[in-house]
Amino acid sequence: MNWQLLPQFVVTGILSAGPIALVALGLILIFKATSIFNFAQGHLLLLGALVTWWFAAEKGLPLWLAIVLALGIAALVGFLIERFALRPMTGQPLLSIILMTLGLGEALQGLALLLFGPTERNFPQIFPPASPYKITTPFVYDGKAIVVILKQDLVWSFIVAVVGVILITALFQWTRTGLAMRATAEDHELAQGIGIRIRRIFGLSWALSGMLATAGGILLATSSGLDLSLSVVVLSAFPVVLLGGLESMPGSIIGAIIIGLAAGFVSASKAQFVRDSAEVVPYVVLMLVLLVRPEGLFGLKRIERI
Numbered sequence: 001m002n003w004q005l006l007p008q009f010v011v012t013g014i015l016s017a018g019p020i021a022l023v024a025l026g027l028i029l030i031f032k033a034t035s036i037f038n039f040a041q042g043h044l045l046l047l048g049a050l051v052t053w054w055f056a057a058e059k060g061l062p063l064w065l066a067i068v069l070a071l072g073i074a075a076l077v078g079f080l081i082e083r084f085a086l087r088p089m090t091g092q093p094l095l096s097i098i099l100m101t102l103g104l105g106e107a108l109q110g111l112a113l114l115l116f117g118p119t120e121r122n123f124p125q126i127f128p129p130a131s132p133y134k135i136t137t138p139f140v141y142d143g144k145a146i147v148v149i150l151k152q153d154l155v156w157s158f159i160v161a162v163v164g165v166i167l168i169t170a171l172f173q174w175t176r177t178g179l180a181m182r183a184t185a186e187d188h189e190l191a192q193g194i195g196i197r198i199r200r201i202f203g204l205s206w207a208l209s210g211m212l213a214t215a216g217g218i219l220l221a222t223s224s225g226l227d228l229s230l231s232v233v234v235l236s237a238f239p240v241v242l243l244g245g246l247e248s249m250p251g252s253i254i255g256a257i258i259i260g261l262a263a264g265f266v267s268a269s270k271a272q273f274v275r276d277s278a279e280v281v282p283y284v285v286l287m288l289v290l291l292v293r294p295e296g297l298f299g300l301k302r303i304e305r306i
Helices: 006-034 041-058 063-089 094-116 152-174 176-186 188-193 198-224 228-244 250-267 278-292
Strands: 133-141 144-150
Touching (some): 006 041, 006 133, 006 144, 006 152, 006 228, 006 250, 041 094, 041 198, 063 094, 063 198, 144 152, 176 188, 176 198, 188 198, 228 250, 228 278, 250 278
Antiparallel strands (some): 133 144
8 A cells, every 4th residue: 555645545535526416416416316226327418528629729719607607507408318218118017218318328328429529638627737735644655744735626526516506415405406306206006196297307316317317417527628538437336336335425425435445545555456456345345335335325225015
């Protein structure tokens, strides 16, 4: 273990988990409202980031306006997906609906390739690239205190992600719309029987999920660049969702932090074969946790009486 760099890798790993938590939150939102695991979330993320880049770089709009427009388009795309692709699948086997989201993902990937091409792009800077934050830790190595350097984009991306999780959680807990979404998630037929317009709830859930995917894509593109491979980031969000619990929104940020912490430890290893296995770490952590808590850290344990 490289003890001198361990604090740097651990803190960087935790902060990098912020945008992943937003992507995971979108997956949880869809699952809570519709009981569907959306495999097209990564492609919504990619398309949202590309649209933001197009408004800002190609059309010359202010970045804040480009982000607002991209979020609006993402909400519209999410709503249209629910209305024209998934609503006709109502009553079909769950596997068929999941395969539909896989097909939607491939269609969105092809649309992104057709409209924007495969070229890698430099995403406009949202946060100042210079003047990173420096934190002097209480740890000492070779007689010197270890200093952790934090890029501003990582710090602010993490803050934005935490704020997003808090806002969506507050929406579910303390608003009438959130209460309707929770009721719909528990029992669609019962919710419809008491007057809740569940189709409207489904559309709203997909719209919010599209906005969360776009926000996560923008934050990721700011720090790592923008190309078509950005959609595979969702593979890191899957273990986060299952680790935190499919029904738990705060679990998305906690699960992302745990995954980021584990990735930081692996990155600080001196063994090359350990560092090369960093992509496997989230799934190893997930398996260890699920052996003890199959429902995830904060998921609901459902008991069915026969």
